[in-house]
Amino acid sequence: xxxxxxxxxxxxxxxxxxxxxxxxxxxxxxxxxxxxxxxxxxxxxxxxxxxxxxxxxxxxxxxxxxxxxxxxxxxxxxxxxxxxxxxxxxxxxxxxxxxxxxxxxxxxxxxxxxxxxxxxxxxxxxxxxxxxxxxxxxxxxxxxxxxxxxxxxxxxxxxxxxxxxxxxxxxxxxxxxxxxxxxxxxxxxxxxxxxxxxxxxxxxxxxxxxxxxxxxxxxxxxxxxxxxxxxxx
Amino acid sequence: xxxxxxxxxxxxxxxxxxxxxxxxxxxxxxxxxxxxxxxxxxxxxxxxxxxxxxxxxxxxxxxxxxxxxxxxxxxxxxxxxxxxxxxxxxxxxxxxxxxxxxxxxxxxxxxxxxxxxxxxxxxxxxxxxxxxxxxxxxxxxxxxxxxxxxxxxxxxxxxxxxxxxxxxxxxxxxxxxxxxxxxxxxxxxxxxxxxxxxxxxxxxxxxxxxxxxxxxxxxxxxxxxxxxxxxxxxxxxxxxxxxxxxxxxxxxxxxxxxxxxxxxxxxxxxxxxxxxxxxxxxxxxxxxxxxxxxxxxxxxxxxxxxxxxxxxxxxxxxxxxxxxxxxxxxxxxxxxxxxxxxxxxxxxxxxxxxxxxxxxxxxxxxxxxxxxxxxxxxxxxxxxxxxxxxxxxxxxxxxxxxxxxxxxxxxxxxxxxxxxxxxxxxxxxxxxxxxxxxxxxxxxxxxxxxxxxxxxxxxxxxxxxxxxxxxxxxxxxxxxxxxxxxxxxxxxxxxxxxxxxxxxxxxxxxxxxxxxxxxxxxxxxxxxxxxxxxxxxxxxxxxxxxxxxxxxxxxxxxxxxxxxxxxxxxxxxxxxxx
Numbered sequence: 142x143x144x145x146x147x148x149x150x151x152x153x154x155x156x157x158x159x160x161x162x163x164x165x166x167x168x169x170x171x172x173x174x175x176x177x178x179x180x181x182x183x184x185x186x187x188x189x190x191x192x193x194x195x196x197x198x199x200x201x202x203x204x205x206x207x208x209x210x211x212x213x214x215x216x217x218x219x220x221x222x223x224x225x226x227x228x229x230x231x232x233x234x235x236x237x238x239x240x241x242x243x244x245x246x247x248x249x250x251x252x253x254x255x256x257x258x259x260x261x262x263x264x265x266x267x268x269x270x271x272x273x274x275x276x277x278x279x280x281x282x283x284x285x286x287x288x289x290x291x292x293x294x295x296x297x298x299x300x301x302x303x304x305x306x307x308x309x310x311x312x313x314x315x316x317x318x319x320x321x322x323x324x325x326x327x328x329x330x331x332x333x334x335x336x337x338x339x340x341x342x343x344x345x346x347x348x349x350x351x352x353x354x355x356x357x358x359x360x361x362x363x364x365x366x367x368x369x370x371x372x373x374x
Numbered sequence: 375x376x377x378x379x380x381x382x383x384x385x386x387x388x389x390x391x392x393x394x395x396x397x398x399x400x401x402x403x404x405x406x407x408x409x410x411x412x413x414x415x416x417x418x419x420x421x422x423x424x425x426x427x428x429x430x431x432x433x434x435x436x437x438x439x440x441x442x443x444x445x446x447x448x449x450x451x452x453x454x455x456x457x458x459x460x461x462x463x464x465x466x467x468x469x470x471x472x473x474x475x476x477x478x479x480x481x482x483x484x485x486x487x488x489x490x491x492x493x494x495x496x497x498x499x500x501x502x503x504x505x506x507x508x509x510x511x512x513x514x515x516x517x518x519x520x521x522x523x524x525x526x527x528x529x530x531x532x533x534x535x536x537x538x539x540x541x542x543x544x545x546x547x548x549x550x551x552x553x554x555x556x557x558x559x560x561x562x563x564x565x566x567x568x569x570x571x572x573x574x575x576x577x578x579x580x581x582x583x584x585x586x587x588x589x590x591x592x593x594x595x596x597x598x599x600x601x602x603x604x605x606x607x608x609x610x611x612x613x614x615x616x617x618x619x620x621x622x623x624x625x626x627x628x629x630x631x632x633x634x635x636x637x638x639x640x641x642x643x644x645x646x647x648x649x650x651x652x653x654x655x656x657x658x659x660x661x662x663x664x665x666x667x668x669x670x671x672x673x674x675x676x677x678x679x680x681x682x683x684x685x686x687x688x689x690x691x692x693x694x695x696x697x698x699x700x701x702x703x704x705x706x707x708x709x710x711x712x713x714x715x716x717x718x719x720x721x722x723x724x725x726x727x728x729x730x731x732x733x734x735x736x737x738x739x740x741x742x743x744x745x746x747x748x749x750x751x752x753x754x755x756x757x758x759x760x761x762x763x764x765x766x767x768x769x770x771x772x773x774x775x776x777x778x779x780x781x782x783x784x785x786x787x788x789x790x791x792x793x794x795x796x797x798x799x800x801x802x803x804x805x806x807x808x809x810x811x812x813x814x815x816x817x818x819x820x821x822x823x824x825x826x827x828x829x830x831x832x833x834x835x836x837x838x839x840x841x842x843x844x845x846x847x848x849x850x851x852x853x854x855x856x857x858x859x860x861x862x863x864x865x866x867x868x869x870x871x872x873x874x875x876x877x878x879x880x881x882x883x884x885x886x887x888x889x890x891x892x893x894x895x896x897x898x899x900x901x902x903x904x905x906x907x908x909x910x911x912x913x914x915x916x917x918x919x920x921x922x923x924x925x926x927x928x929x930x931x932x933x934x935x936x937x938x939x940x941x942x943x944x945x946x947x948x949x950x951x952x
Contacts, residue, residue: 194653198626229610234630237934255630261611261621261678261864262696263820263849264796267803268631273870276841277803280937281631302626303619303653304610331649333661 157220157312180346180366181325186339187371193314194306196328200253200298201318202364207250207295211235211243214254214297221309230305231259232268238283241271246283250295258304317368325367326360341372375403375438375478375587381494381503383572384425384484389492389503396478403435405461406858406903407479408450412459413906418914422454422564423541423571425485431472431532431577432480434860438473438587441595441882442603443862445469445671447549453563455543455730455772456789456814458911461857462565463818465670466549466558467530469860474581486573491539495525497580509575511536513723513760514548514556517576525578527554533576535725536760538566542770543790544730545570548722551670551679557692558670561727562816563791564772590888598881603675605875609868616678616864617667619652621696624795626651628696629704632934633800635793636704637746638736639786639926641933642797646709650699655682658711663687676864682715691719694728697817700795701732706739707746714749717756724760726770731756733773733792741780784926789814789916798923799932799939806846806941810921810949812907818863820849842941847949851900858899859883901952908950918947 205218211233215221221230226243233240234255240246248254259269267274275282301310343350378399381391396402402410408430420426429451436444447469453460472480475496486492491510495502509517514535521531530550537545545566548556560566589595606612615623625647628634632642648654656666665681670692680693694702694715702708702717721728735752738744744751758766768779773792777785786793791814798805807820856863861879869876884890911920927939 192657195648195651195657198651198653199648231610232627237630237632239631255627257627257630258615259611259867260624260627261616261867262624263804263807263817264624264628264633264801265611266867266870267801268627274803274845277806277845278631278633278801279842280802280940281633281800281935300626300630302630302651303623304614306653307618327649331654333658335661 157222157225157309179322179362180368182344182368182370183340184342184370184372186341189336189339190311190314190369190371191307192332192336193310193369194301194303196320196324197301197306197310197313197318199320199324200300201320203297203299203319205248205295205297206292207248207252207297208292209248211240211246211248211254214248215243215256229258229308230256231270232257232265233270235283238281239268239270239275239278240283241275243270248297250293251298253298253300255300255302256305256309257302314367314369315371317366319364319366322360322362322365325365326356326358329356329358329360375433375473375476377476378479378481379477379496379501380481380483381501382484383482383486383492383574389486391501391503399478402858403437403478404432404446404448404858404860405450405463405854406899407432408448408461409459409903409906409910411479411481412450412452413910416452416910418452418910420452422452422457422568427452427568427571429482429565429568429572430479431468432478433469433473435858436883436886437469437860438471439589439886440586440673441599441861441886442606442673442675443865444860445673446857446860446862447472447560448857449547449560449565451565451568452914453565453791453814454541454567455562455564456791458789458814458914458916459812459907460563460565461813461907462547462560462562463857464547464549464558464560465674465862466551467671468532468549468579470671470673471530471579471581473587474584475579476584480577482569482572482574485571490573491575492573493575494577495580496577498583506575511539512575514725515723518550518554518556521576521578522554525580528580528582529554530579531556531576532579533725534566534569534574535723536762537725537770538570539575540762540767540770541567541570542726542759542767543567543775544727544734544770544772546721546725546727548725551692552672555692557722559722559725559727561729563813566725589886591885595882595885598878598885601878602875602882605868605872605878606675606865609871609875611867612676612864616676619656620678620680620693622650622652622655622694622699624652624696625699625704626653628700628796631800632932633797634700634704635786635795635797637707638705638740638784639793639797640784642800643934644704644707644709646707647704649709650703650711650714652696655693655699655711659683659693668693674862676862678864685712691715691722694718697795698728698732701729702735702752703732705732705736705795706752708749708752709747710749713753717752720753720756720760724756726756726759729794730772730792731759731769733786734769734776737773737777737782737785738769738780740784741776741782743780784930785924787815788923789920791815797932799927799937800935802939802941803842803845805923805927805939806842806946806949807850809923809946810846811850812904812911818853820846820853843945843948847952850904850949851897853900854903855896855900858903904950918943921946921949
């Protein structure tokens with residue numbers, strides 16, 4: 142099933158498997174080398190949600206089992222539905238290499254996984270997973286390997302682009318994501334003025350803050366746990 | 375569309391127009407028409423700016439009809455940038471209006487005896503060629519505003535800015551869009567300089583009183599067109615991705631692939647990509663009251679363009695495309711969307727190819743004329759081109775000339791034309807097309823991903839790397855054929871993925887022309903066009919050594935994947951063996 146433009150089924154089983162909980166994005170269970178962290182919670186109007194897409198494209202960290210396949214991470218740990226992965230996520234990069242087979246490409250500790258819908262242009266066709274023009278980028282194709290026995294807990298950097306960010310982003314943002322303070326500061330400094338009118342409340346580590354001061358804060362934290370709440374939810 | 379309009383700008387009694395039947399050119403459109411005329415009628419060794427060169431403007435075979443996506447035109451000549459044959463493809467209203475006026479091509483020939491500047495006005499009754507030196511050195515935006523005052527808001531304009539008048543090798547030809555803005559450009563190869571050499575500032579097309587072109591089988595055509603449109607709308611790329619993010623949807627993805635040429639092709643990743651991505655661009659446009667999904671011509675249902683407003687909410691430019699964002703962005707180290715959009719507006723106004731300009735400024739930055747990332751310096755350089763200062767004249771001649779003048783080794787050109795926005799070291803198959811295209815480095819030359827659907831040249835195992843040459847060949851053949859139809863190349867994805875959409879396209883063309891089309895016909899048309907072009911280039915002095923990427927692609931490893939271009943020369947030489 143491919144959704145048509147404007148169709149709003151972002152919480153439907155097509156996107157996420159409701160039977161798989163988001164157990165791996167819990168802030169209290171995540172440890173980083175530098176424990177200088179902050180928890181920031183924003184309440185925004187629903188139409189401001191898409192403004193976070195660029196932030197999702199820069200990457201956020203998940204605690205996950207590593208040593209497993211891309212499909213295992215996305216479908217069995219995060220809860221993305223198999224249909225969504227197979228039909229919608231047409232372009233995947235693991236550590237910058239193009240993935241053709243999500244069942245054999247293995248995630249390792251610290252891996253970066255980027256997800257995109259199908260892309261236009263010859264380049265888009267070339268980068269598509271398992272596509273007819275895969276040979277044209279063989280130098281940057283991910284060499285498939287198999288899962289080993291060393292499955293362990295670790296962290297993965299996830300990047301969501303374009304339609305995938307619009308569709309998977311809201312639920313993940315509502316669950317909360319780990320991002321670098323630098324990226325969050327950059328986001329606050331560059332976001333259009335329009336954003337602030339729709340940003341209703343902000344709390345840092347449980348304490349209410351002045352919204353307009355967000356771009357002026359240093360955001361030196363190695364990691365920030367960002368969680369969104371929608372108005373009237 | 376049964377006649378050709380020839381305008382001899384060098385007639386002894388002043389410019390003279392004449393019409394003739396299609397003759398040997400019957401059945402050709404778009405790139406098929408331009409390349410046939412140039413190949414047959416232009417002496418390959420002539421000077422591109424001399425009287426021997428011709429400028430051909432041809433709508434596609436389906437242009438002027440109700441066929442969706444059929445508003446592409448081809449502009450052909452001997453290129454002042456490459457010295458070879460050129461077809462520059464463009465959207466906008468020009469193709470539709472020209473086709474409804476009944477012309478399969480306009481051919482500008484000869485050269486005026488003095489520096490008088492002319493405007494050409496074409497309507498259903500008349501062709502008028504009038505001197506108008508008051509238009510001299512006007513930018514495209516002011517020019518079109520002037521034309522609008524005089525001829526109303528229904529006409530379509532095909533025009534040059536200051537760069538074309540100064541006969542710069544990077545000059546483009548502007549086609550007005552649905553809002554009568556000069557935002558669509560036949561950009562590549564310096565076609566604007568040839569129009570400038572002919573002394574023509576603007577061609578004004580008025581199709582008042584002319585009907586839409588009728589298909590041979592209206593019912594079958596209507597049904598096929600409907601099915602075709604449905605196919606485009608339901609496909610995730612043409613129905614969702616492109617309308618939501620434009621072609622700039624590619625920035626994040628190409629950057630992630632390590633294939634985004636950055637700092638004049640030094641690396642494949644740009645740290646500021648997120649700030650100029652399609653996602654960011656769309657949010658900026660929305661927040662300023664711009665428009666996200668907008669067609670460049672009537673009949674476009676994909677609507678990959680849009681309106682980019684400035685900070686005060688006023689129109690600045692159309693949505694800058696991916697190639698423009700890359701050229702003025704990552705390639706120059708600039709991550710400011712407003713600065714890139716201003717550069718795009720200036721390119722359109724002066725009449726310059728955005729790809730060539732971004733590559734040229736990147737070379738200039740490499741030469742030390744400015745720091746990478748200095749947006750103000752880039753804007754200043756572009757202003758110098760519009761003003762025609764000595765530095766501007768150099769930069770307006772393109773990346774190859776600029777590299778020579780300033781002693782830069784890393785100059786990303788093939789046949790004198792700048793490489794577009796995909797590093798061939800990461801996407802090596804694209805490098806094969808860059809190297810061997812008859813046009814010079816051109817990302818659209820091998821664009822038609824329908825090649826495998828059409829089975830052009832036989833099927834290729836997609837998982838075998840050695841198939842790259844064959845893939846590039848097949849893509850170039852299919853692209854040449856589609857360029858002849860006037861169809862936008864973005865239709866390719868829906869055709870690739872949805873057999874019923876491909877069948878609808880074939881049915882639509884068959885119903886329009888009254889002839890049944892086969893995959894073999896498409897292959898043959900593509901090969902014929904490429905043969906015209908290859909033959910012209912050969913007679914112009916091009917040899918196998920011109921079908922090569924610059925050395926640095928073979929010697930400098932590209933981060934982050936640290937890859938070099940590995941396709942062997944002998945394999946490149948096999949591309950045209952069919």
